[in-house]
Amino acid sequence: MSSPAEVAERRAAVRHLAKTGASNRAIADQLGIGKDTVARDMSQVDDPRAPMAQRLARAVAQADAAVAQASAAVQAVSEARPAYTLADDETARRWCGALRAAADELAAQADAFADYYPCATG
Template sequence: MSTPAEVAERRAKVRQLAQGGASGRQIAAQIGVSKDTVRRDLALPDEPVVSRAERMAQRAAQTEEAVSQLGAAVQDVIDARPAYTLADDETARRWCGALRAAADQLAAQADAFADYYPRATG
């Protein structure tokens, strides 16, 4: 298995050879990969290869931000005091349904989290 650095180096070489006019078959033969690999490398945007650890760190940062935003949104709803806000029956039904649906979805996420991290949530 190639490291992210090796993949990035190969992709750069493939692009360089293609810009020089080499065919996919010629590039594949020269660098020792399949012509399908050359085709895929040329089809990908020219961006850095991210390692698994970097992807995991990015995902953790995104999740941290989402949970932080959730806390702020919950506080906004609490501050708005929807149960004590005058509204017509349809609006009240809609708000109540939206709050219950969100609570159910969040409870399911909390349950999944507890299943995955039992020692941290026990």
């Protein structure tokens, strides 16, 4: 099963190839996927003419998948216990920087969520 990030990346590739005029069969062959997957991915393009409820539902599903993926990543890092893993200095600096940057971005997203939905976070 593909992760939400992999699906989003594949859909972006499908859209890009479709804009060049490639057929669904040509896109499928180039990306190593089925033509039905190409058709399904093309139907998921956020059409500005789609009903607002459909666009909102798609945005909620995308955000839900992203939050679930972030939670799974945090769990994986916690289980890996990188702070207690012997690593060379460069790797330790890279891990620390990546973890701090991710934590800062997640904190900013949580703060924005709390600002927008104060009743849900209180």
